Amino acid sequence: MSLTKEALQHIEASHKTGTEAADGHALLVGDNFTVVDMEKYQDHRRRFRGKFQTQGLKDFMAYVGNRQADAPVFIDRDAMAASSYLDIGDVTLPGHCDHSATLRLPKTPEFTAYLQANDSTLDQEEMVELVEDWGHLLAFENSKGEPLERGKVIHAFRKVSLEDLTSIDSEKQEHSSRVGVMNSVTVKNAERLPAVIYWKLVPYEGLAERTLAMRVSSKTKGGPSFGLRAIALDAAREEIAAEFAKLVTDGLPESECLLGIFNP
Incomplete structure (x- = not known):
């Protein structure tokens, strides 16, 4: 059910502390109905989120493998990089992609x-x-x-x-x-x-x-x-990229590893 502006103004006037929204996770306050996120006042976050970035191949595989086995891993062979959004969800129940892990291998x-x-x-x-x-x-x-x-x-x-x-x-x-x-x-x-x-x-x-x-x-x-x-530098680069992709794929046997880049 949607509320008109007049109805919302009436609700605001009758609630000095603000009106709850989003199942109690936010408040509508003020004449302009500013949304205030209440998460920081709660004991815990509503969901886990964060960005893990590393240059260590083993560290990336350990982090992804220990958290969300069904999250796909995207391998960028040209950049010698890989990434995974551990709360990506699926087409039916998509996640927020707030929890990510990124690997970028450094040249020696x-x-x-x-x-x-x-x-x-x-x-x-x-x-x-x-x-x-x-x-x-x-x-x-x-x-x-x-x-x-x-x-x-x-x-x-x-x-x-x-x-x-x-x-x-x-x-x-x-x-x-x-x-x-x-x-x-x-x-x-x-x-x-x-x-x-x-x-x-x-x-x-x-x-x-x-x-x-x-x-x-x-x-x-x-x-x-x-x-x-x-x-034969181009051939060597191709071999190096193929080795990198195989190491990530073999190191995460339960994850779907795909060649490409994903932008949430």
């Missing part, structure tokens, strides 16, 4: 360094610093497929020099670049420099360790420098 410092190095050009000093900073993760291979020692690689980068050669050679070596038809610049002792660097790292917290490859090429314009390019 090692993976961040790998991505920052990708598609970059480093001079000799910067290249040496990269190998010194992350050398404990790296393995090196020259253009012949032969392994190289880290100490010798650092020394080779420090001592690399350029030599002008008069040549009509059309072959482009791993560490050389064409300057003109009759003149090319080639890196001395190129076999001592790595053609491929292998990074052994954990890309995101909670995922498995994997090896990512990066090609090294020499650039001679303006002095010796080195270009770095990740090999």
Whole structure:
């Protein structure tokens, strides 16, 4: 039954403390019938609500798994994130979606360094610093497929020099670049420099360790420098995202896990 404004004004005038509404959970007060929520004056909330946010894969699965097994989990592979609304309800009895859990996996410092190095050009000093900073993760291979020692690689980068050669050679070596038809610049002792660097790292917290490859090429314009390019990075990202989705799905066997984003 709906009440007219006049009826509500009459009720308000006859109740100095206000008129109850929403089964006693609120009061209508004042000439403008302002709604006052009474929850804060009660001993307990009407329902549980809150937002749990974490970067820990195990923490997310523990929180969701211990509270509402039938709440769906939405997995965003592109963002390496997952979320669940534990009071979502269903189509017949929808919930308020006030109680949520959100996971966003952080990149590791090692993976961040790998991505920052990708598609970059480093001079000799910067290249040496990269190998010194992350050398404990790296393995090196020259253009012949032969392994190289880290100490010798650092020394080779420090001592690399350029030599002008008069040549009509059309072959482009791993560490050389064409300057003109009759003149090319080639890196001395190129076999001592790595053609491929292998990074052994954990890309995101909670995922498995994997090896990512990066090609090294020499650039001679303006002095010796080195270009770095990740090999098959898109394929690696797909594998990492698939691993993440499988870990969440396997870790919450009683929950419906869906690929996608849900906005309540």
